[in-house]
Amino acid sequence: MSKYFISVVASCFLLALLSAAPASAQPATLERAVIPFDFIVRGKTLPAGTYSIRRINDSSEALVIQSQNLRSRVAFETEPLEARLPPSRSEMVFHRYGNTYFLREIRTGGEAEGRELATSRAERDLQRETAKNNVAEPETVAVALY
Numbered sequence: 001m002s003k004y005f006i007s008v009v010a011s012c013f014l015l016a017l018l019s020a021a022p023a024s025a026q027p028a029t030l031e032r033a034v035i036p037f038d039f040i041v042r043g044k045t046l047p048a049g050t051y052s053i054r055r056i057n058d059s060s061e062a063l064v065i066q067s068q069n070l071r072s073r074v075a076f077e078t079e080p081l082e083a084r085l086p087p088s089r090s091e092m093v094f095h096r097y098g099n100t101y102f103l104r105e106i107r108t109g110g111e112a113e114g115r116e117l118a119t120s121r122a123e124r125d126l127q128r129e130t131a132k133n134n135v136a137e138p139e140t141v142a143v144a145l146y
Contacts, residue, residue, distance in 0.1 A: 033145045039101040041076055054066075080114075087109055091142045095139070
């Protein structure tokens with residue numbers, strides 16, 4: 001009898017919790033981009049294609065990037081990044097090392113504060129290799145968001 005009672009109470013609690021969530025809790029899509037190259041986010045390589053970026057919740061620190069065909073999806077944390085000048089358009093910024101691209105920033109047009117991803121271990125390794133071989137700094141590549 002006590003197992004049944006606990007199960008009923010837990011079910012009621014879960015139902016109450018889910019029904020209390022407002023309909024606006026679904027985060028809206030922030031932006032879309034057509035990315036013409038494979039790129040890396042949090043150690044996962046995503047293929048070239050059309051992607052949407054949105055907040056995971058009301059907090060702007062946690063974002064998710066998802067391919068239009070729903071086959072690729074990565075959630076990631078960001079940190080605030082102050083721009084010297086607010087960009088005129090929204091964009092995603094990548095660091096390029098040869099044919100390897102790392103997502104580094106997301107900037108919103110007209111806003112002074114953007115979002116920055118932490119440098120991954122793979123990118124740090126490439127930075128060290130680049131410095132050791134006296135190769136130029138990584139190229140910065142921006143892709144417009146719409």
